[in-house]
Amino acid sequence: MLSKKTKYGLKALTFIARNEGENPVRVGEIAESENIPQKFLESILLTLRKAGLLGSKKGKHGGYYLRKEPADILMTDVMRVLEGPIAMVPCVSLNFYEKCDDCPDEHQCSVHKLMIEVRDSTLNVFKNTTLADLSGV
Amino acid sequence: MLSKKTKYGLKALTFIARNEGENPVRVGEIAESENIPQKFLESILLTLRKAGLLGSKKGKHGGYYLRKEPADILMTDVMRVLEGPIAMVPCVSLNFYEKCDDCPDEHQCSVHKLMIEVRDSTLNVFKNTTLADLSGV
DNA sequence: GTAATCCCTATTAAATTGATAGGATTAATA
DNA sequence: TATTAATCCTATCAATTTAATAGGGATTAC
DSSP states (O other), X not given: OOOHHHHHHHHHHHHHHHTOSSXXXXXXXXXXXXXXXXXXXHHHHHHHHHTTSEEEEOSTTOEEEESSOGGGOBHHHHHHHHTOOSSSSGGGOSSSOOOOSSOSXXXXXXXXXXXXXXXXXXXXXXXXXXXXXXHTO | OOOHHHHHHHHHHHHHHHXXXXXXXXXXXXXXXXXXXXXXXXXXXXHXXXXXXEEEEOSTXXXXXXXXXXXXXXXXXXXXXHTOOSSSSGGGXXXXXXXXXXXXXXXXXXXXXXXXXXXXXXXXXXXXXXXXHHHTO
């Protein structure tokens, strides 16, 4: 299941991409338009900012803005920040590899084999989708 | 993340496929070979039996066996039984569709669009993989 | 009739998720 | 400079889900 955090984060990024203008976009504006609890959204945007995807401006007329062009923001990066590893098991994760403790030899493991294929096909989608594709900008 | 339930279930199915013979395969044998807590495994195999993927025989020399040839057991079916919907959000699920309450129009939703692609690519893997592929039988 | 096996229900501990609360900090502007 | 509007940060909490355990019931081979 996709977490609400990720869902809200994707919606927020899309909203920002569609509403970029003179001033940065306020959290309250996003929260209201997209039906997201504002405090929860604050923490999500903070995460995206710390990951370098968003920039922010404090104080009056403050808000969030994209650090790159929508066409340069890959879903691989967004998903890894919001949802964590793309792989469904740590033993096939490219960026967060961990050995299974129950599995003596992962090259003989049927789950391993299957999950590599799932990872690759999912990765292929995320690698070829940008925020521009999502937002239509 | 793949649940342990699914992971154990896949390993168990693979084990059964590889060890089919005169007698059905005992839970204890699978649990020991694959390092799975036996009581937990019992409940998983019960689920697979109720879903029609496994058959069972009680009493001495009892155990579990496959209801179909490994080559006829699709991962789509296995995954849906063990892990539930293949889609990451209910609003793109083919078999478990549910409308999002926060989303006024899902055809304009960026998350919806992305998750349809992920669903299709994952589905494509599961649709083209059978237990025979996993077990090498 | 006894041992071995699956069957079933209930319970529980730990982890995760989704959300809330409360205020600290910063910046624009009147 | 005071006020207001915004982000920033930490802590906490309730609900849910997951992984596992417990305890026995029912069935079958021998």
